[in-house]
Amino acid sequence: MKYNILGSSSKGNSIIVEDILCLDFGISYTKIKDYLSKVKLIFISHIHKDHLNPAAIKQLAYNFPNMKFLTGSKAVVGRLVELHVSKKNIFYIDTSKGNNWFDLGLISVKLEPLAHDVENYCLHFDIHGKKGIYIVDTNNVDNINAKNYDLFLVENNYQESVLKRHIQECVDEGQLRYLNRVPHTHLSAEKANTFLIENMGSNSEFCYIHQSSYNFEGEDYNGNI
Structure with missing residues (x-):
């Protein structure tokens, strides 16, 4: 599957x-504006500004008033409406009623909740018969199943040993608060790799996303995000 990382x-x-x-x-x-003419659906995982940029959304709503959105978060729905996205263009999935696939035409989707400090969701998607999964900003993927998917876009934020060392060495109180928060809100390299090993098939492709240059060392760091 073709993908283009504009920011991670x-x-x-x-x-x-x-x-x-x-x-x-x-x-x-x-x-992102040059890509929007072909985009049919925008998935918003959660309400944090690095995933939902208010100024960008407001400009999008003005220039593309019929753009469709997808989310499992009521907070995201409310924020999008505040930013002048029409509620009729927001497809909200209530995962408390089950993690089911929904056929949206060109794209079929399924949402599953992820542990974070706000309501957050991963997205399973099927485009032209090929399946992918997008997982970001969570501390575990224990109950996620994506056997033999074609594309895995999975957070690989930090290495546990590197983060532990940085916490032990840190003397700045503000930085220490941030570092202590990381294991509760982001996915480690160790957990990401276990998930990939358990789910990838022989023809699967993966890309690490949302990697921290500070808490990551070695060749598995993508370096471009």
Whole structure:
């Protein structure tokens, strides 16, 4: 499956898949505007600004008033409406009624909740018969099943040993608060790799996303995000 990472960090997140699916909208409008004419659906995982950029959403709503959105978060729905997205263009999935697939035409989707400090969801998607999964900002993937999917876009934020060392060495109270928060809100390399090993098939492709250059060392760091 074709994908284009426009941003994948605390500064902003957005990935375009097969030209028609946008995964989060946390970057500037200028950076993403050239891709929007082909996009059919925008998925918002959660309400944090690096995944839902208010200024960019407001400009999008003005320039593309019929753009469709998908989310499992009521907070996201409310924020989108505040930013002038028409409620009729927001497809809200209540996962408390089951984790079911929904056929939206060109794209079929399924949401599952993820542990974070706000309501957050991963997205399973099927485009032209090929399946993918998008997982970001969570501390575990214990109950997620994506056997033999074609594309895995999975957070690989930090290495547990590196983070532990940084916590032990840290003397700045503000930085220490942030570091102590990381294991509760982000996925470690160890957990990400276990998930990939358990779910990938022989033809699967994966990409690590939302990696921290500070809490990551070695060749598995993508370096471009």
